[in-house]
Amino acid sequence: MSFWDFVADRWSRLAGEALLHVSAVVQCTVLAALIGVGLGVAVYRSPAGSAVATALTSAVLTIPSFALLGLLIPVLGLGAPPTVVALVLYGLLPIVRNTIVGLVGVDASVRDAARGIGMSRLGVLTRVELRLAWPAILAGMRVSTQMLMGIAAIAAYARGPGLGVEIFAGLTRAGSANATNQAVAGTVGIVVLALVLDGVFALIGRYTTSRGIRGQ
Amino acid sequence: MASEIELVDVTKRYPGADQPAVDSVSMTIPAGEIVVFVGPSGCGKTTTMRMINRLIEPTSGRITIDGEDTLSLDPDRLRRGIGYAIQQAGLFPHLTVGQNVGMVPGLLGWKKSKSADRVDEMLDLVGLDPADFRDRFPRQLSGGQQQRVGVARALAADPPVLLMDEPFGAVDPITRGNLQDELMRLQAELRKTIVFVTHDFGEAVKLGDRIAVLGQQSRILQYDTPEQILANPADDTVAGFVGAGASLKQLTLLRVREVELSKAITATTADDPAEIVRRLAAAKREFALLLDARGRPTGWVHARTPSKPVPVGDSVTLQSTLQDALEAILTEGGAAVVTGARGEYVGLVEIDTVMSTVKRLREEAGA
Numbered sequence: 001m002s003f004w005d006f007v008a009d010r011w012s013r014l015a016g017e018a019l020l021h022v023s024a025v026v027q028c029t030v031l032a033a034l035i036g037v038g039l040g041v042a043v044y045r046s047p048a049g050s051a052v053a054t055a056l057t058s059a060v061l062t063i064p065s066f067a068l069l070g071l072l073i074p075v076l077g078l079g080a081p082p083t084v085v086a087l088v089l090y091g092l093l094p095i096v097r098n099t100i101v102g103l104v105g106v107d108a109s110v111r112d113a114a115r116g117i118g119m120s121r122l123g124v125l126t127r128v129e130l131r132l133a134w135p136a137i138l139a140g141m142r143v144s145t146q147m148l149m150g151i152a153a154i155a156a157y158a159r160g161p162g163l164g165v166e167i168f169a170g171l172t173r174a175g176s177a178n179a180t181n182q183a184v185a186g187t188v189g190i191v192v193l194a195l196v197l198d199g200v201f202a203l204i205g206r207y208t209t210s211r212g213i214r215g216q
Numbered sequence: 217m218a219s220e221i222e223l224v225d226v227t228k229r230y231p232g233a234d235q236p237a238v239d240s241v242s243m244t245i246p247a248g249e250i251v252v253f254v255g256p257s258g259c260g261k262t263t264t265m266r267m268i269n270r271l272i273e274p275t276s277g278r279i280t281i282d283g284e285d286t287l288s289l290d291p292d293r294l295r296r297g298i299g300y301a302i303q304q305a306g307l308f309p310h311l312t313v314g315q316n317v318g319m320v321p322g323l324l325g326w327k328k329s330k331s332a333d334r335v336d337e338m339l340d341l342v343g344l345d346p347a348d349f350r351d352r353f354p355r356q357l358s359g360g361q362q363q364r365v366g367v368a369r370a371l372a373a374d375p376p377v378l379l380m381d382e383p384f385g386a387v388d389p390i391t392r393g394n395l396q397d398e399l400m401r402l403q404a405e406l407r408k409t410i411v412f413v414t415h416d417f418g419e420a421v422k423l424g425d426r427i428a429v430l431g432q433q434s435r436i437l438q439y440d441t442p443e444q445i446l447a448n449p450a451d452d453t454v455a456g457f458v459g460a461g462a463s464l465k466q467l468t469l470l471r472v473r474e475v476e477l478s479k480a481i482t483a484t485t486a487d488d489p490a491e492i493v494r495r496l497a498a499a500k501r502e503f504a505l506l507l508d509a510r511g512r513p514t515g516w517v518h519a520r521t522p523s524k525p526v527p528v529g530d531s532v533t534l535q536s537t538l539q540d541a542l543e544a545i546l547t548e549g550g551a552a553v554v555t556g557a558r559g560e561y562v563g564l565v566e567i568d569t570v571m572s573t574v575k576r577l578r579e580e581a582g583a
Contacts, residue, residue: 113306116271116379117320117369118296131310210310212353 006181014166018189021162022197024155025148028084032091033141039092040099040137041125050100057093065090065151069158083152083160090151091144098140102133135209142201149194153186163189218248218409219282219376221268226277228263238263239433240277247376248407252424254414255457260434261413265379268411269298281377296323299370299378299408303385305362307354313339313365314350320373338368343398360391367399371406378410385414396422397535417457421446422468422537429454442469447578466577467539467570472532472554475573477563480505480551485514489522505553511560513553531555534562538573541565 007014036057043049065086072082106129114124130137156164163186170183206214222245228238238260245251253261266272268279270291279286286294307316314335321331336346342364354362363383370378384392396419403410414420420427421442428439431453438450446462446469449455458465481504483492492504496519506515506525515525530544531553544552544565551564 107304107306107309109302109304109306110308112271113300113302113366114308116269116295116300116302116306118292118294118323119319120292123323128308128310210353212310212312212355 001178001181003181003184006178007185010185014163014185014189017161017163017165017186018193021149021152021164021190022193024080024083024087024161025145025152025197028087028148028152029091029141029145031084032088032144033095033137035088036092036095036140037099037130037137040096040103041130044100044103050104054093054097054100057096060089061093065154066157069154069160073158078159080160082158083155086155086158087148087152091148094143094147095137095140098136098143099133102136103129105136106132131210132213135205135213138201138205138208142198142205145197145201146194149190149197153190163187163193218407220247221245221377221409221411222278222280222283223264223268224278224280226264226267226274226279228260228267228272229275236275236433238267238274239435241434241436243428243436243439245409245411246426247409249425250403250410250412250423252412252414252420252427253430254417254420254427255430255434255437257415259430259432261415261430262381264430264434265381265411265413268377269295269300269379271295296320296373297375297377299373299375301363301366301370301378301380301383303382305354305359305366305383305386307362307365307369309354312351312353313344313357314346316354316365317368317372319369324373326373334372338372339365341371341402342368344368358391359387360395363387363391363395364398367402371402371408376409378408380410380412382414383412384419385416392419399423417459418465418468421465429457443577443580464539464542466574467542468537470538470573470577471534472536472538472541472565473534475538475565475569477554478551478566478569480553480561480564482507482561483517484509489517492517493519493522503550505561507561510558512558513555513561528553532565533557538565538570542567542570545570 001009039053043053068086068089069082072085076082076085110128110132111124114128119127152160152162153164153167155162156168166186166189167183170179170181170186173179173182223241223243226238226241227236229236241264253265255261263272267274268281268286270286308319311319314332317335317338318331321334326334335350339346339349344361344364349357349361349365354365357365366383370380384395387395400423412423424442426440427442427445429437429445429450431437438445438454443466445454446458446466449458481496481499481501483495483504483506485506485508496502496504502519503516505513505528506517508514513528513531515527517525528548530547532541532544533555541552545567551566553561554563554565556562
């Protein structure tokens with residue numbers, strides 16, 4: 001059976017897995033963004049705090065994903081929980097770092113003017129600083145998403161959802177009929193989905209960034 | 217509407233510093249006047265100003281605005297009632313000019329329509345056409361235009377007090393001069409209480425009703441009118457800061473409209489050169505000023521070369537300072553042409569007029 005025949009034959013199954021894959025990555029990125037931006041906001045005023053937060057999230061990234069999932073299984077069991085935890089942890093670094101860089105990069109005179117005309121601290125953060133840091137934060141989320149697309153494939157090892165199932169199944173049955181087709185279908189699917197998501201991020205960036213700061 | 221500001225023994229001490237940044241400053245800033253804090257970098261003048269709207273909290277002492285202790289108010293609410301303009305303008309780059317100017321009315325909970333009207337009124341006031349500028353973003357403006365928007369934003373909620381921290385420090389000298397003239401025009405209309413910080417003594421003389429010359433730790437070396445400081449500096453430090461050329465700086469205190477203008481021999485561009493020569497000879501003058509059909513000066517003609525006019529290079533208006541006039545006199549040689557609101561010729565300022573004015577100023581201040 002040729003590759004395209006294989007894909008046509010298994011289309012509904014592959015599409016379902018693709019949907020689960022994207023859904024898991026998007027949800028984990030959003031979760032990582034909420035935690036990461038919160039963390040960035042908490043530490044950006046202190047250089048020491050920023051250094052610690054960046055170092056910690058970098059350290060997480062150095063743990064091999066296979067090992068992290070393996071270590072999480074005894075604690076959280078199989079399926080979605082270890083997948084979500086691992087993906088969120090891996091997604092943190094780019095978002096935390098970009099949030100800090102974005103917030104620190106806000107022009108001091110803009111912050112001073114915002115305080116000087118009577119905005120509250122929270123107002124300055126939500127109406128000025130986060131708006132100006134948004135392109136950087138979004139760029140961090142974009143990098144995280146790309147990274148998580150690949151890492152999510154490994155989650156199949158912990159019986160997680162997604163196209164990783166096809167890759168693992170193909171690899172374990174290596175040599176038997178359609179084994180290569182199965183692994184390639186999973187891999188190509190992930191690459192295609194990653195490209196599509198990247199395009200979606202470019203569009204989101206275009207429509208959510210003020211014209212006054214776009215393209216800088 | 218304006219308010220008197222009073223500082224009583226205001227001190228700012230930063231933790232870990234041997235000496236206070238601002239040491240026991242007491243002064244009264246009269247309602248409706250521009251008071252300029254001038255002094256060397258790092259003398260604490262900005263710190264002193266920022267304590268008025270509590271961007272910096274005083275360590276001890278009391279600041280009152282119209283008798284009300286600022287420490288008794290919520291700092292954010294206090295600041296919404298005080299205009300604030302700074303050196304880099306500090307416009308919000310992600311918001312349009314209109315949204316920037318409408319920010320304080322928005323914070324104060326004004327209705328959208330009232331706020332929008334106010335935005336247009338303010339842009340008009342600072343010389344920017346609302347239809348053209350309202351929807352632009354700050355990065356689409358020149359430095360001078362950004363400063364104008366900064367001033368419009370500071371004035372939007374009609375605060376009785378305005379704090380300005382070197383607002384014209386980052387623009388080129390010509391734009392700075394224009395912005396200073398604009399501020400004086402605005403102030404003549406609005407009569408706000410303005411605290412203006414600068415390290416440029418010339419700017420202080422030009423703008424200030426009063427000048428506070430500050431030394432280290434914001435100690436007040438002299439607090440007086442510009443005329444008095446120029447004529448009678450309190451001590452050597454002030455004299456050093458006033459610097460050489462105090463007489464020249466006095467010229468920035470006077471406007472061309474305040475001195476007597478002399479008259480040139482005028483002719484129109486349609487006049488016969490021979491006729492011009494006859495009139496010059498009759499008046500025993502060498503130069504005649506050529507005016508166009510609408511009375512605007514176009515050039516000078518010399519009695520010996522009546523058919524070859526030399527264009528007027530540098531002219532001044534009735535609102536220009538005498539220093540500008542002197543500059544024009546030196547460029548033009550002998551006299552500066554003064555023009556009115558529509559560019560029409562109104563008279564001449566001659567070097568003798570400037571000389572006698574300087575002499576009179578000195579005598580008055582010395583007396």
